[in-house]
Amino acid sequence: MSDEYKGILVVGEIYDGKIRPVTFQLVTKARELADTLNTNLSVVLLGHNIGEMAKEPIYYGADKVYIMDDKIFEPYVAEVYSRALSKFINNLKPEIVLIPATHTGREYGPRIAAALQTGMTADCTDLVIKNGRFVQVRPAYGGNIMGEIITPNHRPQISTVRPNVFKTKEPDKNRTGEIIQVKPEFDSIKIRTLIKEIVKTTVTGAKKLDEAKIIVSGGRGVGSKEGFEKLKELADLLGGAVGASRVAVDLGWMPKSAQVGQSGITVQPDLYIACGISGTIQHIVGMKDSKVIVAINKDPNAPIFNIADYGIVGDLHEIIPMFIEEIKRIKKK
Amino acid sequence: MNILVLVKQVPDTSDVKFDERGVMIREGVQSILNVFDQFAVEEALRLKQKYGGEVSVMTLAPEQAKTAVQKCLALGADKAYHISDRAFGGSDTLATSYALSLAIKKAGNFDLIMAGNQATDGDTGHIGPQVAEWLGIPHVSYVEQVVSIDNGKALVKSILEDGYRMVEVELPALLACLPPTNFEYTNPSMSGIIKAKSKPYIWWKADDIDGDKSKFGLNGSPTRVLKMYPPPKRSRGTVFTENYQDAVKKIVEALMEKKVIE
Ligand SMILES: Cc1cc2nc3c(=O)[nH]c(=O)nc-3n(C[C@H](O)[C@H](O)[C@H](O)COP(=O)(O)OP(=O)(O)OC[C@H]3O[C@@H](n4cnc5c(N)ncnc54)[C@H](O)[C@@H]3O)c2cc1C
Ligand SMILES: Cc1cc2nc3c(=O)[nH]c(=O)nc-3n(C[C@H](O)[C@H](O)[C@H](O)COP(=O)(O)OP(=O)(O)OC[C@H]3O[C@@H](n4cnc5c(N)ncnc54)[C@H](O)[C@@H]3O)c2cc1C
Secondary structure (H helix, E strand, O other): OHHHOOOEEEEOOEEOOEEOHHHHHHHHHHHHHHHHHOOOEEEEEEEOOOHHHHHHHHHOOOOEEEEEEOHHHOOOOHHHHHHHHHHHHHHHOOOEEEEEOOOOHHHHHHHHHHHHOOOEEEEEOEEEEEOOEEEEEEEEOOOOEEEEEEOOOOOOEEEEEOOOOOOOOOOOOOOOOEEEEOOOOOOOOOOOEEEEEEEEOOOOOOOOHHHOOEEEEEOHHHOOOOOHHHHHHHHHHHOOEEEEOHHHHHOOOOOHHHEEOOOOEOOOOOEEEEEOOOOOHHHHOOOOOOOEEEEEEOOOOOHHHHOOOEEEEOOHHHHHHHHHHHHHHHHHO | OEEEEEOOEEEOHHHOEEOOOOOEEOOOOOEEEOHHHHHHHHHHHHHHHHHOOEEEEEEEOOHHHHHHHHHHHHHOOOEEEEEOOHHHOOOOHHHHHHHHHHHHHHHOOOOEEEEEOOOOOOOOOOHHHHHHHHHOOOEEEEEEEEEEEEOOEEEEEEEEOOEEEEEEEEOOEEEEEOOOOOOOOOOOOHHHHHHHOOOOEEEEOHHHOOOOHHHOOHHHOOOEEEEEEOOOOOOOOEEEOOOHHHHHHHHHHHHHHOOOOO
16 A cells, blocks of 8 residues: 655745755755655645745755645644645655654644554654665653654654754755645635734844754853853854753743753754753753763863763853854964 | 643653663653643643633553552542553554544543643653644644633643744644743642542543544554664763863864864
């Protein structure tokens, strides 16, 4: 029965009028998988007035981009997205579907798997083809364990995939592909969810944490709201974003959207600089997969040092300015 | 307002250990009520206080999960449903959500179903949305607060990566809940614990919930866990304790060499 399912589909996300970077990360990875499986790669975008954006996934490796353009998709509502996508996927019959493990993707995604009565793997951090089989790797038990999950007999095989685990390649603007308009189909159109208000708590102009390649993060040790200014200066110099421990958020020094960890967001940047953060398990699960971790803490026994590639035992108020100076010095060269 | 809260007992993941072969040691690991679910229960009880009605809790789990369910009753929930049968062993999220949706239909009409946004063990966050899909009702995830219930609609605050949304949803609906940062969990009182013992506790087996049995347990589960292993361990790197100027210089140099900064 599974023979009629072919190709890989990436569900793209449009957020604040732009295609979310995670979409291109998934397309880059899916291109690799599609080549290994010798199959084709499609992307579907839901939104309103999508326009020229539709071409972008092609530059990253998509063969086809399906567009569902309708005002019903703005603003995003889970029941509408899941219903439109379930129908679409059921018609297209891809063998693999990748969905961004964003707050939105993790909201509408699982409904699609239930509607299609197929298997779904959550929050994947790796996807591999082993002996022709699609193996989905994911953390569980608060990041204490990794599991390899397969969906042997049901199609499509659906995964949500964490932002920033896969890197994008340089877009190739000469790459060509097909753009196909699809009319959204609904069984019934009674929408029971209404968005009253969307409030952004990130400082305007500030880099989004889940999209940043470099994160300078602060905890209780930063000492005050003003203390975060120095962290911000360092982050700006590096082109990065500022993160925080839950304590720093609880104390009102940083907004909730900056919180890294179990009850905040999971990040995986190239560089994570933890300043005055002790390194409790709830914080570590949110950042331990960063490529390089640097810790600054005055307590030599702080657990954060056990996972840091580089550490300095000392007062962050003394050390961060030194980092700022050193980076400035290098930039001048 | 009749509210049902879905609850799960989980191992305390701040306390996970592995043996030398990398197999997780389950013995001696404490079992607790999933913290997301405790928040959902406390939020449900707050709504009950404000709008009246009844709060029920439901779990699909082996018998030993009774401790976690009992805790919900001790916190003030009125009634418990515990679905337990070997037939449910090996259920993935599709099979779990299907069985739960059947049990919910059997248990009666609820205005609001609440769940944790995720369980700290399986950690998929699928169950809430999938139960809602099986029941054909709307749902909202990442719900930090139920602001009000009015005119058959709930107004909730749902957290985004970069802010939040105020969402109005028609009842019946499912809300997958996430404790706010400074949430202070209540400890059950002595009298609560005593009262809990005489509250209705309903046990159901697979035969008690009407449905397609081929969709239960391992047989009804499209996914398989191939293997589990501890995550690649990070080891302690270079830690400098003095000569800060020099340390900073060395670290920045190393970061440039690794191309993480340019
Ligand atoms: C269910 C649950 C979910 C949670 N979720 C999260 C989460 O998502 N994210 C999260 O971060 N936490 C979370 N926590 C909280 C977590 O357990 C810790 O309380 C929190 O991470 C500690 O934050 P911190 O490291 O900033 O503070 P502390 O643990 O107090 O550490 C402060 C550190 O700063 C150092 N320091 C102090 N002054 C200086 C200085 N001048 N220079 C250098 N170093 C200095 C100290 O040595 C210390 O190590 C959660 C807890 C629970 C129970
Ligand atoms: C390492 C590992 C990885 C796994 N990965 C996957 C996977 O990717 N996909 C998959 O389909 N299955 C997976 N499973 C199986 C999955 O963990 C179980 O199906 C589990 O029973 C439910 O999933 P969860 O713990 O992720 O719950 P979540 O969906 O995270 O739970 C959310 C909320 O739903 C409610 N809830 C959850 N379970 C119950 C219950 N039994 N009774 C009452 N309420 C409940 C609670 O309110 C809870 O807070 C995995 C299992 C393991 C051991």
